[in-house]
Amino acid sequence: MFQETPYIRHKLRVEKSAKTVFLLMTVLIIIPLIMIVTYMVYKASPVLSMDFLLTKPTNGMRQGGIWPALLGTLYLVLMSLCIAAPVGVMAAIYLNEYAKDNWLTRTVNLAVINLAGVPSIVHALFGLGAFVIFAGIGRSILAAALTLAVMTLPVIITSTKESLSAVPMSFREACWNVGATKWQTIRGIVLPNSVSGMLTGFILEVSRAAGETAPIMFTGAVFYKAIAEGDVFAYGLLDQCMALSMHLFTISTQVPNVPEALPYGTAVVLLSTVLAVNAISIGLRVYIRSRKKW
């Protein structure tokens, strides 16, 4: 019934090799990821422990843990989320619920894309020029968090907008028909139905903000600061702080005779924080999709 001509055989051969090549390409992208992570964990294994997370660096940052940096990163990330989340959610509400398809909306969309594409070092220049110098905040956690917030705003806008637009129009219409105003509809119907999507965005923001170095380098991160172990309120809003990413940068470029495991350990903590946060967001996304009601 089906005759294999030389042409078809050739065709199938090409098909097979094309598929193999694409498979190889994909595998070659994934393999470095796995190799790098394994290698780093292996190199870091001598120092990885709870103590490493919870103690101060000692002996000129050649021993001890990363507690001040970990806490600093936590401060920066939470602060930047607190600033970016309300603004980002509102912006997404505007884009999805209020904006008409006109030049302004198109410009906003373009601006969101652009904001996401601005190099991190330019964000750093902006943070320095606007918050540290112009606003007079000075180098501080606040200035650094503001810079991070501006930088990560597109992440929140994009994912919130996506989850808002997933709420069917009929929900809104039903609500308007019983006499609710636009905002009442958004608050009562649209937002509750897209809360998990928004959470995904927040989590992604956290992952992005935790990993950034350049924007905080000139706006609020320091080489070293002595703080008490176990004191979660050790930093003030206008203090400068240590941060994981900055700490990794400094101990791998500026501190002599650091045992190799220490920077690897810091890198692994930073990496696993970011990847864990990402995994949570992916899990959440899968969960939302599985229980979607409409």
Next chain:
Amino acid sequence: MITRKQWTTVSEFLIETVIRICGISAIIFVLGIFFFVFREGAGFLFSKWEPIKFFFSTEWYPTSVSNKRYGILAIIAGTASVTVIAMTIAVPFGLGAAIFISEFCTGKLKEILKILIEFLAAIPSVVWGFIGLMVMNPLIIDIFNVPIGLTALNGGIILSLMAIPIIVSIGEDSLKAVPDSYREAAIALGITKWQMVYRVLMPAAKNGLLAAVLLGVGRAVGETMAVLLATGHAVQIPGSPLDSVRTLTATIAAELGEAPVGSDHYQVLFVIGIFLFTITFVINLTAYLIVKGIRVQKGES
């Protein structure tokens, strides 16, 4: 006394105003970035800036005592070389992976691959830089028998791994956007998947794929910490991928902290910032217009 009705009207108005202001916040911030970076660099830009020397001289002596010179040609060449190397690797691999994920696999495998690519995108740039410094550097020295592994090649490979996730995800999106009827029609004609990809999907998705590549370029040009650590930071026009180079972003990151606020050196770094901002703005604008072009076309059909 305020009635309930009035309350509703007032609160509705207030909320809407706040929402509208936040809505255009993205515009405000983009303009703000340009304004503040421009503001810090303006003093130099309008009084002492010599565009010809700035762009066409390789002499970068920002702190010389006798003769300060600000020429960024070598640094532009550094950024360009790293970007070109990164794209040479990232474009085929990124598009290949996008095609594989979108067309050649399904179900669980597809999901897992997408998640892994997302993980790749999440690795912080300073960690990439650290990998370049600690892992890639000795590898390159061994493999190519060169004296130093902090080279354009090192930075390029690192950057390609950073740009690939963007190319894959946008490329996959644009392939997904090709209507299934195209695929069905093609398969009905009895052609293989590869022929379908090559003859039908790639032409149909070409704008999206182009946008994916452009955004990858944008990422590579703007990346800072990874190249600061991995490229060796030498002001010279590279003769081969195994030469050390310095990029625009790394120059700002390395020198900004040290330049006294308001000095020429400080302002020049902001001028470089304006230049970088302009480059990425143009790249993003182009990508946006290309993607929008697709939407308009689809709207018509």
Next chain:
Amino acid sequence: MNKFQTLITTTCLVAGLSTGCGRKADSSAEANGGKPVIQNSGSDTMVNLAQRWAEVYATVDSGASIEVSGGGSGTGIAALINGTTDIANCSRAMKEEEIQKAKTNTGKDPKEYIMGYDALAVYVHKDSPLESITIEQLAGIYGEGGTITKWSQLGVEVPGCDSDEIIRVSRQSSSGTFAYFREAVLGKKRDYKLGSRDMHGSKEVVELIMHTPCAIGYSGMGYATPDVKMLKVAKTEGATAYEPSVQNTLDKTYPIARPLYMYTLGEPEGPVKTFLDWCLAEAGQKIVSETGYVALPKE
């Protein structure tokens, strides 16, 4: 009333997270409020010393918390001029124009303290047969227009360096180390040859040389590791070459050694003064020696 509640709820919804966090941040400021913060920034050469001081000081006098940032001597001076730091660490003396700027900007005279000395060592790979080098040779390697590009020009063959090329490792252009090396080796007016690897930190210089047989670089002698070699340096051809050591630095026979400074705005008082006094006293000076620098001679 119901509407009122609604409005409250919505406001909370919008600003919920931020107020929550804001409150937390406020209380933390209070928790820190009792403890004065001393800002200390500047020279990368001194950043490890300053860090160690801050670390130990936190254990002896928990009355003050010290923030240390690096970035280079320029950063520290810039911060002092802007009045954003309490102490500027400097591996070079402040220039007259910088002192003037600080005066006009803040109305106070910068006050100078010498905290110790640093010998700038010239490093090569540990397998290099080279033992000593002259200032002229260094100028030929690093200076603009210098002609020394091969190890064979210095009369050595470096094992593991097949290309014979001298790989120059330098520092980014406004670090105090960069400026001092230029002054001591190239003279005030001459510039460096472009194309050197400009490392971001003193440690990166040493680390790179450790892995690179062809390389030569300079960094504070505190950064020495067992895997690199410090060269003896002679002032001129034929003169005695001295190794970088505590004694040679204090005798001023080693030609590239410099004092390490700290600057404050005006006469320091309160916690800043206590800290500086502590650094200059025995406990602080012991740390200077421990971190590989040269402590002030005992009177």
